[in-house]
Amino acid sequence: MMPKQDVIPEQTAVSWPIVMSVSMAGMRRRFSRAMITMVGVVLAIAFLCYMLLNETFVQSMIAEGSDDLNILLQNANVDILSGGGTDQMTVLLIGLTLLTSLVGIINAMLMAVTERVREIGTLKCLGATDQFVVRTYFVESAVQGVCGSALGMVLGLVVSMVVNLKTYGWFALKTFPAGGVVVALLVSLGAGAVLSVVAAIIPAYMAARKQPVEALRVEE
Amino acid sequence: MSETEYLKDAEEREEDIVIRAIDVKRHYHGMDGNVTKALDGISLDVLRGEYLSIMGPSGSGKSTLFNMIGGIDSPTEGMVFIDEIDVAQLDSYELAWLRCHKIGYIFQSYNILPVLTALENVTLPMVFAGNSPNEAREKGMAILETVGLGDRALHRPFEMSGGQQQRVAVGRAIANDPVIILADEPTANLDVHTGEEIIELLNKLRDERGITIISATHDMKMLDVSTRILWIRDGKVQRLEERKNLNIEIGRIESE
Ligand SMILES: Nc1ncnc2c1ncn2[C@@H]1O[C@H](COP(=O)(O)OP(=O)(O)OP(=O)(O)O)[C@@H](O)[C@H]1O
Numbered sequence: 001m002m003p004k005q006d007v008i009p010e011q012t013a014v015s016w017p018i019v020m021s022v023s024m025a026g027m028r029r030r031f032s033r034a035m036i037t038m039v040g041v042v043l044a045i046a047f048l049c050y051m052l053l054n055e056t057f058v059q060s061m062i063a064e065g066s067d068d069l070n071i072l073l074q075n076a077n078v079d080i081l082s083g084g085g086t087d088q089m090t091v092l093l094i095g096l097t098l099l100t101s102l103v104g105i106i107n108a109m110l111m112a113v114t115e116r117v118r119e120i121g122t123l124k125c126l127g128a129t130d131q132f133v134v135r136t137y138f139v140e141s142a143v144q145g146v147c148g149s150a151l152g153m154v155l156g157l158v159v160s161m162v163v164n165l166k167t168y169g170w171f172a173l174k175t176f177p178a179g180g181v182v183v184a185l186l187v188s189l190g191a192g193a194v195l196s197v198v199a200a201i202i203p204a205y206m207a208a209r210k211q212p213v214e215a216l217r218v219e220e
Numbered sequence: 221m222s223e224t225e226y227l228k229d230a231e232e233r234e235e236d237i238v239i240r241a242i243d244v245k246r247h248y249h250g251m252d253g254n255v256t257k258a259l260d261g262i263s264l265d266v267l268r269g270e271y272l273s274i275m276g277p278s279g280s281g282k283s284t285l286f287n288m289i290g291g292i293d294s295p296t297e298g299m300v301f302i303d304e305i306d307v308a309q310l311d312s313y314e315l316a317w318l319r320c321h322k323i324g325y326i327f328q329s330y331n332i333l334p335v336l337t338a339l340e341n342v343t344l345p346m347v348f349a350g351n352s353p354n355e356a357r358e359k360g361m362a363i364l365e366t367v368g369l370g371d372r373a374l375h376r377p378f379e380m381s382g383g384q385q386q387r388v389a390v391g392r393a394i395a396n397d398p399v400i401i402l403a404d405e406p407t408a409n410l411d412v413h414t415g416e417e418i419i420e421l422l423n424k425l426r427d428e429r430g431i432t433i434i435s436a437t438h439d440m441k442m443l444d445v446s447t448r449i450l451w452i453r454d455g456k457v458q459r460l461e462e463r464k465n466l467n468i469e470i471g472r473i474e475s476e
């Protein structure tokens with residue numbers, strides 16, 4: 001009387017552009033929240049970028065080997081013999097800054113999940129798969145991370161240029177380490193992107209686990 | 221389809237069962253070890269194309285029953301078949317497919333996605349179903365016309381009244397031509413007039429498209445358009461009656 005239907009197709013995956021547009025719509029609506037999360041990334045990446053750039057600048061100037069420049073370097077407390085390498089404390093500081101910003105993004109994303117429980121439930125009632133929910137959270141985090149990193153990168157570059165020009169004058173331009181600068185910028189951008197994607201793992205997993213029943217929860 | 225046409229004969233009915241619940245129980249285990257029997261053994265056949273209203277006092281288990289027959293929660297005991305599919309056998313991707321293609325949900329608090337426009341809300345289920353954005357947009361516009369919001373396609377929820385939001389929700393519910401619409405107190409947050417419009421809209425969809433409507437309600441107007449009415453109390457079926465057998469005046473049913 002009740003013939004069992006054997007074949008139920010699997011819900012098709014939603015394409016990335018659609019995931020993107022849903023994520024972006026969400027971020028546009030919660031723009032100020034996204035901005036605050038991004039500021040954390042901007043500062044951390046600016047700091048990282050600034051330190052990386054300074055190191056390439058200094059190394060390139062030491063390699064120049066000019067006496068005038070060496071005096072300037074000594075005045076700036078650079079240890080010429082050790083090659084101007086960044087000391088351990090600085091590395092630790094950079095690490096801590098990145099970690100803080102990681103925790104910041106995780107926190108913001110977790111709040112976004114809690115805030116949107118009913119929304120996630122509704123999406124699932126409409127036929128969203130776990131995969132779709134996971135993807136929207138990764139996209140949201142990644143977009144914030146990449147935009148934040150790009151801004152941080154620019155900020156780091158500007159500050160570094162200003163400081164180096166002020167300290168070393170035209171030497172900073174004469175010995176401008178173009179290759180090193182590009183590498184430093186890319187490393188900063190990459191670090192920010194990785195940071196934001198890693199930060200999204202737990203929140204996205206939590207979001208995907210929310211049940212469609214949550215859609216019926218009456219909010220107070 | 222008229223009432224008499226599809227209620228005429230029991231055998232025909234048997235083939236036209238769209239939801240079958242068999243001895244469904246749902247128990248919630250509280251922190252302190254006590255158990256709430258939200259549903260305590262409900263068996264129910266819902267017929268294709270009918271308008272079933274579910275009544276009962278607050279806490280009687282209406283919403284819980286909806287969760288069970290809508291494939292959005294699983295029973296502690298018992299079985300649920302939706303369009304001949306045993307819901308318990310499905311994995312999460314198949315459940316997503318079922319919710320997407322077979323069922324349209326309408327909520328008391330609308331649940332329109334606040335970040336999306338009216339049109340995007342209506343097209344989202346079609347996108348989940350794998351339709352191309354262009355197809356979805358075209359069909360979405362037609363649906364918005366159907367629910368009387370043709371000129372509001374690009375409005376966002378906060379620019380719309382409750383009644384308009386609920387119309388968007390109705391449009392979203394029919395996006396993938398579902399077999400069933402589940403509406404949990406769809407008019408509870410609306411004024412009488414707006415509520416009536418929503419009920420008329422649902423009834424029109426049942427008439428024109430043969431969609432089965434199941435609705436929890438306290439709304440007497442809604443009982444009037446129903447083909448059958450189910451009363452539940454303490455998680456059990458108290459009474460199941462065809463509308464045409466209720467010759468009582470609408471005002472008096474309420475006092476039962
Ligand atoms: N998630 C839950 N955890 C524990 N108990 C629950 C849960 N959901 C519902 N219940 C209990 O199950 C019973 C039935 O609840 P349900 O929401 O189905 O009632 P209802 O008939 O929809 O009521 P209303 O008319 O107020 O919406 C209630 O006693 C409720 O407290």
Ligand SMILES: [Mg+2]
Pocket residue numbers: 282283284404
């Ligand atoms: Mg309820």
